[in-house]
Amino acid sequence: MPIKIPNHLPARQILEDEGIMVMDETRAATQDIRPLQIGLLNLMPNKERTETQFARLIGATPLQVDLTLVRISNHQSKNVAQDHLEAFYQTWDEVKDRKFDGFIVTGAPIAHLEFTDVGYWDEMVDIMNWTRTNVHTTMFVCWGAQAALHHFYNVQRFRRPKKAFGVYRHQAATHASPYLLGFSDDFAIPVSRINDIDHASVPNDLEVLINSKEVGLCLLNEPKHRQLFMLNHLEYDHKSLVEEYLRDKEAGLDTPPPVNTFPNDDITQEPLNRWRSHAYLLFGNWINQMYQNTEYDLNKIGTK
Structure with a gap:
């Protein structure tokens, strides 16, 4: 089954050229099924590249997915045309009354700032809290993961003496997790970060799924609220x-x-690209778990 994206989104041609099944809004309206509702809060400056990277992975599932692109309400992007944002994105203010099966919060190139110094931090706090009531399962990525770990669990971060930058070997900490079905014992993942989280400050109710002997923690799971924290970049292209x-x-x-x-x-x-297969595995497993456990009636999400 295809991913549904906005009509005329530039990523469409790239995805179709790669063999990803894409359905526009007009065609999807005739399908007599309930597609999974997934939102992507895109905090990256190059929004077109980032939306393509995540849509590529989300679109590989056999399920129909309705992808909603979301941006910060009170932040003016300097690196993307305003007409692109107006045509394809909704602000968080415009979607905050909706319910989503899944929601992704991307990274952002603001690692040099303290969280509270980020211009849109107050809105980020509102969004992170909102995911607990309006989203069935959330994946936080890179800076988004560090921000959520800090906000929800007071996990501390520290400055690395040297930026971790490149492709590093990682290890599966467990094969019992449904998110790691099909994963090898050892695999490559792209890393680009100057900050790390302090492992000692991670609470026990967070399960380590992927770790690296070279660059530390990579993927954490919090099962109660169905939150995944991906500190690295499986979504990257080559x-x-x-x-x-x-x-x-x-x-x-x-x-x-x-x-x-x-x-x-x-x-x-x-x-x-040495990580493509595991990127598809992780997102496929995440969406499969979402499909297995989400409410058929979207309005019931967050009520239990």
């Missing part, structure tokens, strides 16, 4: 780290090339 590296160089930053990204560490060669 050029994401390279584009970040080039952007840092243009900004005059002394960022080394991402490790374990290029064949033979030769930056003149095309980077390899």
Whole structure:
């Protein structure tokens, strides 16, 4: 079954070229089933790239998914055309009365700021609290995961002496979790972060699903509220780290090339994607769990 996205969204052609089944709003209206409602709060500056990356993974499920793109209400984006936002995005104010089967909160390039110094932090707090009442299951990613861990569980973070930047080996901490069905014991995941969370401050009711001997915690699960916290970037495509590296160089930053990204560490060669299969596995497992456990009547979400 396809993913339903807004008519004329630029990501559509990319997804169709990759073989992802896509259904526009007009066609979806004729389907006599209830699609899963998934929202994507996109905090990244390059919104078109990020929405494509997540839609690619969400669209690989055999279920029909209705994807709603969401943005912060009181924040003006400097890196995307306003007509794109107005055509394809809804503000949180516009969706806060809705219920969702699933909701994703992306990362944001604001790691240098304290959480309370972020201009839209108050709205972020409202959104994070709202996910507990209006969303069946939530996935927080990178900065979004650190922010939610801080807000809900007072998990502390600290500055790394050196940015973790590249593709690192990770290990499954358990194979009993339904979110890790099909996962190998050891696999690659892209990482791009200067901050880490303090493992000692993580409460016992958070289950570690994926860890790395090189760069620490990666994926945490909180089963009571059906929250996943992904600290790294399985959604990245093969050029994401390279584009970040080039952007840092243009900004005059002394960022080394991402490790374990290029064949033979030769930056003149095309980077390899070593994590694609596990990205599809994680999102497929997440959506399958969502489908198995969510309410058929959306209005009942958050009432138990």
